[in-house]
Amino acid sequence: MKTIIFLSAVFRYIDLYNFDAIDKEDNSKFILILGENEKNKITTQHQCCFNSIIFLPVYLIEGEPNTRFIYSNVHNTIKKLVITHHDIKIICIDEGNIFLAAKIRESFNISGPKQNIVEPFTNKSMMHKIIESGEVAYPKSIFLTKALIKKNKNVLFDHIVSKVGFPFILKPDNSSGAFGVSLITSKNDYDNNTIFNDNFNYLASEYITGDLYHCDLQIYKKEILFSGSGMYLNPLLDFMFEKNIGSILLEENDARNTEMRNLCIHILLNVIQVNSGSFHVEFFNRDGQWIFLEAAYRPPGAGLIDLYQQCLGINLCNTDYLLQIDEKPEYIFKNKKNIFIVAAPIRQGTLFVKTPPIIKSHLIIDWRVKDAQYMKSPKSIADKALVAFAMNDNYQTLFQDYLSLKKHSFFSVNQ
Structure with a gap:
């Protein structure tokens, strides 16, 4: 009987899973360890997904948006659980706590990614040293x-x-x-x-200029099970300068798909030498040259999880769950659609007038701010004023609509 522990200081990572679609083995137990300041986000529906929920204190590095667990608190909690539970697996896609989860696995001899594999993905200088050894272009x-x-x-x-x-x-x-x-x-x-x-x-x-892309891979025992790639609307750093960000998946026959996939396979399997897991890798393309920016040992961020779900009918967090318990997921693509996602940052001032774009594709906007709401400048990519999806049967029309939103202002503010 497995005991699956979902470890996340922040609830939004847990909300990315579709628990109704997870095939829970008979008698297996689901336990959630969550930051204590997230209690009010747990609904009755979420409570039904878990046999128990444990709330632990978290801390915040000054100004950082993601809270983190205190290692000793998690260690003491797992120490109690291993006495009464068997075949424990720890699932973590919370970026601020992935390395902590690896340390816990190692401390209790729990299967799954350990510190030596995870650390380069959470330590930028270490990753760059490894990438340098693999003859990959990087800043x-x-x-x-x-x-x-x-x-x-x-x-x-x-x-x-x-x-x-x-x-x-x-x-x-x-x-x-x-x-x-x-x-x-x-x-x-x-x-x-x-x-x-x-x-x-x-x-x-x-400082690298050019178009920014992402490539998302899921690997099981060195076998590539899934790969997808997309083009960002603007480099993600531009969000901090009040520019829109977003992604559109590349068409399957796009040569950039193959180029990025092959480069990712080289980096992950040959240079870093991973075995299994989900990986989100970002590259700049400067005059046809792929330049490695960074990589994460997790599925992509929330907006991209939604994008893959809507475009391909798969939830990459659910398939990652299987990888983290050492099972091989199957991928059933349903109702493939042409869709892009765009997010606009909050801006300093009071929201005055909303100005949605006029495009040919069908656009749905989810506003995260209210009329006349006062906002501050964004401090991280979590500070969104809105998230929008657009769809069109014609990919080229969709792509042109996507590019038209690079500089579009979705709303005006009074200072």
Whole structure:
């Protein structure tokens, strides 16, 4: 009898699963370990999915959108559960706690991805060192420790520019949700006291321009079971500068699909040497050259889960669940559709007038803000004013509508 523990500090990751479609084995138990500040998000329907729900304290790294568990609390909880439960599996797609889940598995000899495989996906500088060894194009980067920044911040600017060029990107080494990422376009940007957070080491990277793409793979014992890829509307960092983001899946016969898939297989199987799991990999395409940006050991984010679900009829969190309990999922594609997703960020000011676009495709907008609501500038890609889906039987028409939303303003604000 299996005991499946879903570990997530944030409820929105749990809400991505379609539990009605999960084939729960007879007598198996589902336990949810959730952040205690998420209690009010549990509905009666969700309670019915689990044999028990355990709420644990969480903490927030200053300003970061994703809460994290305290390792000792999770360890003590699992220690009690292993006494009374058997064949435990730990499921975690919560980006801020994936490495913690790996440490817990290792501590209790629970099957599943361990620290040595997971850590590069949660540590940007470690990942870049591995990628460099695999002869994959990636942005020029240097690692900046907290101690180095504190001691030499004022003289580091010229050193960074000499190594990675100008402008450049500063990223916290192990943060999530695009928190704390800064585009440095001037010395004044760098001198801003808010760009460095004392809780993090940083990676300074070359600023890459071009179209940003994602490739999503699910692998079982080195066999590629699923791959899909899409083109982002704008680079995700642009969301922080109040630009729309989104994705449209590429057509199956698009050469970019094959190119990205083959490059991902090389990176994941040959360079990083993973065995099983779900992987979300992002690339820039600059004048036909694929440049690795980053990779995550999880299914794609919430919007892309919905996009794959609506386009292909599959829930990649459900299939990932099977991978995490060491079972091989089957993929049944239903009612394939041409769809794109777009999200607009909140903006500083009071929402004044909504201005939906006029396009040929059928558009559905889910507003996350209310009329006359006061908003602040976005701090992460979680700060959405709206999410919109569009569909069209004609892919080329859909694609042109998609591109037309790059700079569209869905609403105006009064400052």
